[in-house]
Amino acid sequence: MPTRTPTRDQGQWAVSGRSPLNSDEVLKQEADGLTSRDRVISTYSKEGFGSISQEDLFARLKWWGVYTQRKQGIDGHRTASLTPNELSDDTFMMRVRIDGGQLTTEQTKVLGALSHEFGRDTADITDRQNIQYHWIRIEDVPEIWERLEAVGLRTTEACGDVPRGFLGSPVAGIAADEIIDPTPTIRGIVDQWIGSPEFSNLPRKFKTAVTGHPSIDIPHEINDISFVGVVHPELGPGYDVWVGGALATTPKLAKRLGVWVSQEEAPEVWHGVVSIFRDYGYRLRRTHARLKFLVEDWGPEKFRQVLEDEYLHRKLHDGPAAHPDGSPDDHIGVHAQKDGNVYIGFAPTVGRLSGPKLTAIAEAAEKAGSHRIRLTPYQKLLVLDVLPERADELVAELQQLGLQAHPSSFRRATMACSGIEFCKLAFVETKGLAARTVDELERRFAGETIEPPITLNINGCPNSCARFQVADIGLKGQIIKGEFGFQVHLGGRLETGRHLDESRLGRTVRGLKVTSEELPDYVERVVRSFLAHREEGQDFAHWAIEAPEEQLA
Template sequence: MTVTTRPTRTKATGAWADGDRTPLNHNEAFKQEDDALNVRQRIIDIYAQQGFDSIPHDDLTGRFRWMGLYTQRKPGLDGTHTGEDDVGDSRFMMRIRTDGGKLSTEQVRVVARISRDFALGSADVTNRQNVQLHNVQIEDVPTIWERLETVGMITTEACGDCPRGMLVSPVAGIEKDEIIDGTPAVAEIRRRWIGHPDFSNLPRKYKTAISGSPRHDVAHEINDISFVGVVHPELGPGFDVWVGGGLSVKPILAERLGVWVPLEDVPRVWHGVTSIFRDHGFRRLRNKARLKFLVQSWGPSTFREVLETEYLGHRLQDGPAASVPAGTRRDHVGVHEQKDGNVWVGTTTIGGRIGADGLEALADLAEGVGSERVRLTPHQKILVLDVPPDRAERLVADLKEIGLEALPSEWRRNVLACTGLEYCKLALTDTKNRARWTVEELEKRLPHIDIPFSIHINGCPNACARSQVGDVGLKGMLEKLADGSFREVFQVILGGSLAEDSELGRKTRALKVAADDLPDYIERLARTYLDQREPGESFHTWARRADEDDLR
């Protein structure tokens, strides 16, 4: 069946389905010249042997991403150097792929030792459920891979124009009221298509989320494709499918396809949607190449029709929308009963920073209470699973000693921070240190705030810390002063949220805050909200209706 409802294209988009695969930009050219997955062997055979200077440009700044490697920012360069050709260092950030944040204590310990031996003790957990190391040298990469592979871990396609690490409910299979466990589908997708040439050349990065939790704990609204647990009134538990979400400089929330998919069909539907993106995605311009722009162009009904008729060969079941109760927490922080009678202990970091020592201690403490399973979450949290209830209180106290708090303040619980100026070549401002300082100041000034209050700190416009969907989103910028010097400032975005009332945040006219004034500003904002809120009113609801003067 031929679909006739797609918008007519007036100029080439670079989509392969249009019949012309001529690369329309340099990224498309280097991907077409050589499958990026092939760079792994060159790293082992050539670059690790001959050193950093032996790496050609297209491998270094392009294909290395498919192996989870980015050159990091040279030490000591402030934000005024962002965008310069020589901002990159000869050391690398390495992203370790952990689909669903699943880690055994043995794996945690291996990563800690790799960090200590090869990454100057660095280790951050991300809101993509990965671990990032910094200061890695190319000569050490093959040895790092060997160590990771001994415990079943990889860096393959942790970055790049490919299916990146999948977000999965960190409590899949153990949550008492779980709708459905998506873990088997995740394992099948990873087994069949991660590191496979079928999808190693997508138009841009491609992010997947799968969760059967009633808490909707994988931020499905901002992923390229998401499967969200839902109960069909006749067919039972399955998944509601969403496509086309993403943030960055053009934030767009995902759209429902209106279908219900059983667990066993999730891999096939994932393959179909991913194939549509590969074939029809807009490759001409990098800033228009994400799936969200294709979904926006076609609309969800046309997208569903193409999926069914041209990629699956059959109609999908219509399905109900997944819903979540108002006020539901998504982050799994605290002590929670598992369906087997044990508990998990969910803890928060500040901006994901933990380091080699923290990882080693985490493994020791988990094993000390009889657990061998740790999970990372899509909110920079860390969970210890399978804890006997009578040992939970002691574990909570011990984890706090290493900076992982299961009973945190609202400020500590609800902060996200991207990599920032310390290592990222795109950043304009510091983030991790600002996050810690701001949280610690607010804990002193407003220690008893009684509502969720999220602060998302980003060092640039790319929104890796989800600035558009936090209560207070902060986008790093530089401001030129009268004497010609620059200072770090943040553009403020207010009232964003996901879950039961998903909405992008509000930009208020010329609202910027100097980095040094962040605690003062957020304290003032929070006090105004507490004075003006209606009974039960969340911060993001208030921020959407408040007068602009009250938001300053």
């Protein structure tokens, strides 16, 4: 394999060998993160929390979707000053990997039971289409794994320096206007390579998204690799491939490789891109170790050349760019399937569910003739295969559980990360604050319709788990003059699901910060300013980027 010499040693395996240049790389070479499962089963679950090695506790257990969670009672003023040991509780967050967000009602019932029995009824839908538990005891982890795996679920590589859970179109295989069903692509990759030592030591995490829906209902610009359905004028339906997107503290939007890839080729191309990241990705500094930095340095042309020449050993077809058709990408409401049934999208507030609610959702779905549920990348939930004559009944039943098929624009378009309730990195509360803010905005805007809905993304720290840089109104948690609050980002947008001329990160206005207490007032003020000053047909993202600062304050 040809080597390239960067301006300085970045710890690239294909350039300078595998000698680890920092403690994180030493730890991963000493023992693969996947090996921690055996220690959980044989030792830690029997001897308790105190028996867990520091290396497994704060690193390798992530390979099995298990993180220490924040100790209760530590407020945001102390987040940056305490050590991981001081911040960590003796219970865990656990992510259940649900690739493409695809669940059966049987699986959903198991998820509900596990939440109730082991997670104190916590069960949040993440924007990675996972279910996230809290309060998990190490003693209970083997039984949780056993019961998940009995119904085809797992936590394998839900976290860690590995290929994380795959985003996929929530309406894969059932939408009447679908370009290509991404399910075979997702299953082909997951079945072959997830849990494989071939990719269990990447420089950092690697995120994948796949859709064949014309709304582009996954945020393809902010994943390490995305396959987006497109029709080639000569070759037919396939994928437009994007690489190198990610947010966090140094956000970068993905770049098109300019190729068309068939359904059959997609797993091989995915394998090649992940291999490039493994071999050429930067490992010297973890803050500089995501694929986005390599793509930024190389550019998409060189990246494509290396992929074709060194990994695929053939040229890929040039292909057209995929663009969203402008239809809603969150799939909320009642929609026709191609088989005559309907699917219904519901909005739980900021993805917050519970064990009993999961069980009740599955039971209600079965009463309506369904055995399939999908989670979305926007912390929402779909029930598929509903008999048309039972749709109204299901809508009413889930309404009683707090899941709305016809929500207000604010309930529909608000997301929040875990925040200080459970996250060791957070400075502020997010989930509860978001729920209260939605309730208050619904009261203040009662009877008013805002289309398209204005996205409100609330994040507890700078790491952007809730994608604050690409929201209409994005909020980054921080301490403001001793109070809990947010830096405000305005006008961020992705092409995903919206007919826009470009994707871009939100703008910040100097000095524009709000405390948690001021949040409902600020959102109302800026939304009313938008409604008063926008041009005809202008959406919030366009207006916020162009508006004078005094209209945004």
